[in-house]
Amino acid sequence: MSNIRKDDHVKVITGAYKGKTGNVISVDKKNKKVTVSGVNVRKRHEKPSQTNQTGGIIDKEMPIAISNVMLLEGSTPVRTRRIHEKGKPSVRVSVKTGKEI
Numbered sequence: 001m002s003n004i005r006k007d008d009h010v011k012v013i014t015g016a017y018k019g020k021t022g023n024v025i026s027v028d029k030k031n032k033k034v035t036v037s038g039v040n041v042r043k044r045h046e047k048p049s050q051t052n053q054t055g056g057i058i059d060k061e062m063p064i065a066i067s068n069v070m071l072l073e074g075s076t077p078v079r080t081r082r083i084h085e086k087g088k089p090s091v092r093v094s095v096k097t098g099k100e101i
Contacts, residue, residue, distance in 0.1 A: 002027070002066050003080040003092055004034055010069040011077050012039055017064070021072065025061060033063035040064050073101060 004010060004024060011021045022037040040062045048055035070077035079095040092101045 002029065002032070003082070004066055004069060004071060009072045010034070010036060011072050012036070012064070012068055013070045013077065014068050015064065016040075024069075026063075027066070028063060031063075032066045034066050034069055035061050035063045036069065037061060071101065073097070073099070 004027060006024050006027055008024045009021065010024055012018055017039045020036075020039050022039050025035040025037055027034050038061070041059050042062050043057050044060045046052055046055050046058055052058070071080055072078070073094055078097070078101075080092045080101060081095050082090045083093050084090045093099065094101060
């Protein structure tokens with residue numbers, strides 16, 4: 001199970017987009033992929049539809065491996081751990097600082 005969720009601010013730590021940051025658009029837990037805004041952008045041909053009236057060539061963010069991104073706390077990447085307390089939902093905590101994320 002991953003500690004990366006939708007709308008988290010992450011940094012790409014390896015691959016062609018190393019060093020780029022962005023917000024997580026979607027998480028695919030089954031295939032262990034995440035889609036990050038502004039990262040791995042590709043050109044895609046789309047037919048006209050209800051949402052895209054004109055169609056044509058659009059820029060689309062494609063998924064990358066979840067192991068290639070790291071959660072950001074402020075501007076520093078951090079590893080996270082889950083803390084379980086009886087009667088309360090689990091929370092994500094920074095390994096280094098111990099702060100709740």
